[in-house]
Amino acid sequence: MTEIFDQVIANSTEYHNSQHKLRLLKLEEELLELSAPIVPIKEHIFVLPIVGVMSDERATHILNQVVPEIANKNAEVLIIDFSGIHLLDTYAASRIFTITETLNLLGIRTIITGVRPEMAQTTVQLGVKLIHLEVYRDVKTALEKLN
Structure with a gap:
C-alpha cells in the first residue's frame, strides 16, 4: 500500500512540476513577444x-x-x-x-x-x-x- 501511495505522490508531483514548467515557458515566450x-x-x-x-x-x-x-x-x-x-x-x-x-x-x-x-x-x-x-x-x- 505504501508503494502505491508513494507512486501516486511521485506521479502527482511530476505532473504538477511539468505543468509549472509549461506555464513558465509560456510566460517567457509572451515576455519575449512583448519585449x-x-x-x-x-x-x-x-x-x-x-x-x-x-x-x-x-x-x-x-x-x-x-x-x-x-x-x-x-x-x-x-x-x-x-x-x-x-x-x-x-x-x-x-x-x-x-x-x-x-x-x-x-x-x-x-x-x-x-x-x-x-x-x-x-x-x-x-x-x-x-x-x-x-x-x-x-x-x-x-x-x-x-x-
Missing part, C-alpha cells in the same frame, strides 16, 4: 523599441520571429531604437548586426537610434563596420530625416 513590439509610425515605416537587456535569447527571438513579421507587414523602413537598452553583451551586439543585415537583404531600410556610449564602445571593440547603417541620436531625428 520587441513592432510599432507602426506611418505607412511602411515601423519602430522596434528595445528596452531592458539585449540577450542572446532576445536577439534570436528578434531574428527568428520579429524579422519575418516585419517583412510580412511590407515594411520599407524599420527604426530600431536602443535608447532603452541597459545591458548589452558582446555576442548580442554582434547579433544586432546580423539582424540589420538580414533586414537589408530583405529590402528593408534599417535605421538605428538611441545608441548609448557603452553600446558604441562594445560595437567598436567588436570591429563592426557601420558604414552601411544609418544611425541617429533618437527616433525623432530619424523621422525628421525621413521626411
